[in-house]
Amino acid sequence: MWETPLVLAATPIGNLTDATERLRMLIRSAEIIACEDTRSTRHLIQRLGEQTEARLVSLHEHNEAARSAELVAQAAAGTRILVVSDAGMPAVSDPGHRLVRAAVAAGVQITAAPGASAVPAALALSGLPTGQFSFGGFVPRKQSERAALLQRLSGEEWTTVLFESPHRIAATVAEFAAALGADRPAAVARELTKKYEEVLRGGLGELAADLADRQAGNGLKGEFVLVLGGASPCDGGTQEVMELQEAADVVIGRAEQGEKLKTVAKEIAGAHGLNASELYDAANRRRAAGRNR
Structure with missing residues (x-):
């Protein structure tokens, strides 16, 4: 079991019965468990x-650079180290990547104990093509990164899997629908492997409307995975220019989730070649009109 001193192990993403026997054995026999929380x-x-006699130490985005050197040195000395994240596989949109790189650079053996992962689960349940796909991690918040992602997705023919927070999923899908086309096939998976697991399938426009209704009702809760179907080869990789009023709706949607209207307007305008001031004014007018209904 411990022929390799450093082991990355997947933990359940919801259903505890997905915990493997190997994970249980690693927990029982580890000397150190490095964990996200x-x-x-x-x-x-x-x-x-x-039960475990292992010492639990934190390994998160704020201390991973410093902690990695320490863990690699301990692993090199023969200490049995188990690395886990809060859910799923470490190093996949979770801490662990820097540790792996440090171990490789130091010549310390490292292996993985596979298990539950939201990426293949959502992909398999989406009903979209699975022969070729890419994983993009969390949808970026920075304007330049978001614009680059939308530009790439406009011509991406592979299915793409993305993570998004419950507070931003409705606005993100609406933005994607406006930029990539309302008919672009997609699926939104929520609470995978848990009691209230749900998968919504349809065009981006249909999903955006559904999520907006839910957001306006009881709100959106849980962990979300967005699976986006590939672009048609005839699209030619040209991103659709978002109309001003469509963009204003996206801005309002994100502002309703707690973001500053002016900041979002500037971001969306930059991503879609619009005038930031005009978009900000349009969003303000549409929001005021909605309040006066």
Whole structure:
């Protein structure tokens, strides 16, 4: 079990019965467990009914650079180290990538104990082509990165899997629908492997309307995965220019989730070649009109 001193192990993404026997054995025999959140991992171990004498240490985005050198040195000395994140596989949109790089650079062996992952689960359930796909991680918030993503997706023929927060998913899907086309096929998976698991399928426009209705009702909760179908080869990779009023609706949607209207207007305008002042004014007018209905 511990022929390799450093092991990255996947933890359940919701359903505890997805915990593998290998994960349980690693928990029981590890000397150090490096985890994204020590409290969450301790709670997971208790819920699994396991016991460990391992020392739990944090490994998160703020300390990974410094902590990696320490863990690699301990692994090189023969210490049995288990690395986990709060859910899914470490290093995949979770801490662990820097640790892997440090271990490789130091010549320390590292392996993975596979298990549950939201990416293949959402992909398989989406009903979209799975022969070729890409994973884009979390939808970026920075204007330049978001614009680059939309430009790439406009001509991407592979299915793409993305993560998004419950507070931003409705506005993001609306923005994608306006930029990439309302008919672009997609799926939104929520709470995978959990009691209230749900997968919405349809065109981006249809999904945007559904999510907007839910947001206006009881709100949107849970973990979300967006699976976007590939662009048609005849699209030629040219991004559709978003109309001013469509862009204003996207700005309002994101502002309603707590973002500053002016900041979002500037971001969306930059991403779609619009005038930021005109977009800000249009969003303000549409929001005021909505309040006066």
